[in-house]
Amino acid sequence: MIDYAVVGSGVGGSSIAAYLDAKGYKTVLFEKEPYLGGCSSTFMHRGFSYNTGATTMAGYQEGHIVKSMFDAIGFTPELISSDPAIVIIQNGKKTPRYRDLEQFLAILDTHYPHPKNRDFWTLVYRLGTEFYAQQGHYYSNSSFLHKVRSLTSFLPLFFKFQRYLRVNGLAFIKQFYGDITGEYLQFLESQVLIVAQAPLKEINFFTAALSLGYTFNETHYVPGGFGALFDQLTATMQNVQRRTEITGIQKQDDYFLLHTKRSSFTRTVKAKNVILNSTVYDSSALFSQDRIKRYYKPYEKLNNHQSSFMLYMTIKTDKLFEHHYQLIQNEPYPHTLSSALFVSFSDKNDEKLCPKGHYSITASIHTDERWWENKVQYESQKAHLQEVLTKSICDILHITNDEIVHCFSATPKTFKQYIRRSQLGGNPITMRNFLPKLPSNNTxxxxxxxxxxxxxxxxxxxxxxxxxxxLRKLLHV
Ligand SMILES: Cc1cc2nc3c(=O)[nH]c(=O)nc-3n(C[C@H](O)[C@H](O)[C@H](O)COP(=O)(O)OP(=O)(O)OC[C@H]3O[C@@H](n4cnc5c(N)ncnc54)[C@H](O)[C@@H]3O)c2cc1C
Structure with missing residues (x-):
């Protein structure tokens, strides 16, 4: 019998599996796809490689969570620093989000001048620094008592930042600035959306500040694509089962029976513990027992249907590009929820991800998964959006048609087919969906x-x- 069956190899599944394995627990990582990483994976299409969704990594620096977990696993990833973390282009104005506050402020003041800019961004910077220094909180909802107890661990954090937790992001910013142009507000709103996954009016200002300030921390590019990082992270694990979907789980008295959908592997597996990396609102489908289904029921409504439309491109050119751009236009793109397109380029020297002289491009924009359900319109809608986004990227970043070697797109339906989820980007922590309502890592x-x-x-x-x-703390390992 194995100690831990980890179902899904996304950021969460791969990391906890590598950690438990390194601690000596008999751990098996199951992944439905041939490649690891889920939303942060890398795949091949007609001979070219692409990052599936995620392209940038924050949190790998001293005192930050990604580095401390990787250190605990004993894993040192190969990374390239991105500074600026992202270049924002709006109405022809290019604003690099430099890590250095002064460097960023200098360019911000030329593009979006306002006497309150320095105070505002200093506050954003300070809140981020103070938040990352906070430690000691944990969250559990295995019982009412555990939940209440764990929530008290957040009290110091709550008291310190309460002023910013109680007010919504939009109201705070409008009040802070007094007068703010629509253009500058859209500049802020677009940056918040890609991190918090929700508009300013739905989140508290504290979350907005952390979203706006992540670029003041180190951000990294992964050579070879994120897939390479997952391969390295799990390289020392004894048992990684790719192409193996878990189709059902039965709870027995003191173990779980997992049913797999791969003929070459044992059809059922016994595990003392199961860690699911699947989306919480879909997980009840894996179980038949009423008690477990009842646990998941309240979380089904967490699916907000927010998803991504993806454009993948390989170009051959000797032009130079930054790692990441956000292109903001005045009106939302058709069939999407946003007027901002996030475009990532492979590093010019990353020959593991694409051939010399080429760039692998992954571009994403928010959409609603339900807008891709109409079978009659699906193909034409997809082709239309692909064309519109390609034109935007080419016009704004000066890429010519003859530089495009390969180009195709993916919809929420594509994500559902491959990684079993079409709601993407996680569940935002909003004014309504705040901490005590979140599903925990234990059950x-x-x-x-x-x-x-x-x-x-x-x-x-x-x-x-x-x-x-x-989860590591809750497991006491
Ligand atoms: C377009 C896009 C861009 C993003 N950009 C960034 C970014 O630049 N930086 C950043 O930090 N974050 C980014 N994110 C968010 C980030 O990618 C995700 O929050 C993170 O990768 C989710 O990890 P996860 O652990 O929830 O696993 P998931 O990514 O959800 O992976 C779950 C895995 O489980 C597998 N699985 C599911 N069910 C089963 C089953 N029954 N049996 C076996 N396997 C199963 C799936 O195939 C999948 O591989 C982006 C997300 C998207 C969609």
Whole structure:
């Protein structure tokens, strides 16, 4: 019997599996796909490689969560620093988000001048620094008592930042600035959306400040694509089962029976503990027992249907590009929820990801998964959006048609087919969906755990890794 069956190899699943394996527990990591990483994986299409979704890593620096978890695993990734973390282009104005506050302020003041800019961004900078220095909190909801107890561990954090936790991001910014142009507000709003996954009016200012300030920390590019990092992270693990989907789980008295969908591997596996890296609102489908289904029921409504449309491109050119751009236009793109497009380029020297002289491009924009359900319109809608986004990228970043070697797109339906989820980017922590309502990394069912961006703490590398660390504490390992 194995100690831990980890279902899914996303950021959460791979990290906790590598950690438990390094600690000597008999651990098996199951992944439905041939490649690891889920939303942060790398795949091949017609001979070219692409990052599937995520392209940038925050949190790998001294005192931050990704580095401390990797250190605990004994893993040192190969990384390239990105500074500026991102270049924002709006109405022809290019604003690099430099890590250095003064360097950023100098360019911000030329593009979006305002006497309150320095005070505002100094506050954003300070809140980030103070938050990352806070430690000692954890979250559990295995029982009412555990939940209340764990929530008290957040009290110091709450008291310190309460002023910014109680007010919504939009109201705070409008009040702070007094008068603020629509253009500058859109500049702020677009940056918040890609981190917090929610508009300013739905989140508290503290979350908004952390979202706006992540670029003041170190951000990294992964050579070879994120897939390479997952391969390295799990390289010393004894048992990684790729192409193996878990189709059902039965709770027995003191172990779980997992059913797999791969003929070459044992059809059922016994595990003392199960850690699910699948989305929490879909997980009840894996179980038949009523008690477990009842546990998941309240979380089904967490699916907000927010997803991504992806454009993948390989170009051949001798032009130079930064790692990441955000292109903001005045109106939302058709069939999307946003007027901002996030475009990532491979590093010019990254010959592991694409051939010399080429760039691998992954571009993403928010959409609603339900807008891709109409079978009649699906193909034409997809082709239309692909064309519009390609034109935007080419026009704004000066790429010519003859430099495009390969180009295709993916919809929420594509994500569902490959990694079993179409709601993407995690579950935002909003004014309504705040801490006590979040599903935790443990459950009231003995031996059943969760990790990933739909449970505590949040999305992205730092958010998911906070959950991995929380789970590690709850498991006492
Ligand atoms: C377009 C896009 C861009 C993003 N950009 C960034 C970024 O630049 N930086 C950043 O930090 N974050 C980014 N994010 C967010 C980040 O990618 C996610 O929050 C994170 O990768 C989610 O990790 P996870 O642990 O929840 O696992 P997931 O990514 O959800 O992976 C779960 C895995 O489990 C597997 N699985 C599911 N069910 C089963 C089963 N029954 N059996 C076996 N396997 C199963 C799936 O195939 C999948 O591989 C982005 C997300 C998207 C969608």
């Amino acid at each position: 009231p069912i003995k031996g059943l755990y969760h990790v990933g961006d739909t449970v505590y703490a949040a999305q992205g590398w730092p958010g998911v890794m906070l959950g991995v660390d929380n």
